[in-house]
Amino acid sequence: DQQVKQNSPSLSVQEGRISILNCDYTNSMFDYFLWYKKYPAEGPTFLISISSIKDKNEDGRFTVFLNKSAKHLSLHIVPSQPGDSAVYFCAASSNSGNTPLVFGKGTRLSVIA
């Protein structure tokens, strides 16, 4: 069973508009969430994270929102740029410490100029 789900395999957005990528999780023990970005032929790279004690974290054009009651998080990119075109993975971890991340299957974002 998938503990972290990204139900949209792909998303297309026009340059300058907002991109919203969604992620749902089932394990209520998850207390830390991360978004990774992956370009072709490269490994995933860390983008932004959020602790379960917060409901929002912002870093430049990237904002992650966490709704614990709904077990849902989202990544907002505004404004979207062509260089944002990549696969985005949602990941979650439980307990404090360096426990393994559980990844979603990813959403491919295409930003159209």
Added chain:
Amino acid sequence: DAGVIQSPRHEVTEMGQEVTLRCKPISGHDYLFWYRQTMMRGLELLIYFNNNVPIDDSGMPEDRFSAKMPNASFSTLKIQPSEPRDSAVYFCASSLYDGSYEQYFGPGTRLTVT
């Protein structure tokens, strides 16, 4: 720092052959992870090490897969014998237990078994 280094970047082999994937983690990191990425299953954790000791290998699909970490700067993932269904991209990642959950990934090895 050069980041996590993986070799080879691409591997094409015939079914039944032994395949060895290599990883050099970031210096000073005390955790090392091996992942496999496929279209069907996304990014799956195969095994991870802490201070060179395997902690959880429950993700290793079969006995054909084995991983070692003889020292803090080197790890291998071996598949023997390889099968076409092992074709995937294999990633190595490392991290430092400093309160951050961030893992740093290598560029991956694309394995094709014919």
